[in-house]
Amino acid sequence: MEKLKKQKAIWFWVSLLTSIFAVVAIPAIVLSAVNKMFLLMGISIALLIHGFYGCIFYWIAFAKRCSLIRIIKLIKNQNMLSASMLSMQTGKNDAEIIGILRECIVKGYISGYYFDDAQLCLCKIMPVTEAMECPSCGASVTVVDGIGKCEYCGTNVNN
Secondary structure: OHHHHHHHHHHHHHHHHHHHHHHHHHHHHHHHHHOOOHHHHHHHHHHHHHHHHHHHHHHHHHHHHHHHHHHHHHHHHHOOOEHHHHHHHHOOOHHHHHHHHHHHHHOOOOOOEEEOOOEEEEOOOOOOEEEEEOOOOOOEEEEEOOEEEOOOOOOEEEO
């Protein structure tokens, strides 16, 4: 989620600065044309065009990050794990929520969950099992999460 919050902040500042530059570029074009400062006029025209066409996309990218953060907060803070509950709470349809949940898992915005096409489920941590040799008698010992006991001689075996 920290990665997503950082992206949200970046998109906010890019959007805000682009909006400001687009507004400032209008009088800059006029002033630079009147004073015959053609290089400044060209830069101002470029800023205006960039702001006019790019600003909308930047604000949409910012809003998308805000929406993702809201959905992740619903999952983590209010334990809303089903796609239908999330869609009712956010006003999005089920297909949108399913796509968003898949995106959040793939991009690593939420971890510790898997998605089964209807709801999120917590991942259970499976124990680590390995076979080792008993240091006392040489028998095969099954060690679970680093701890085991030899069935033949009773020696505790640690990984």
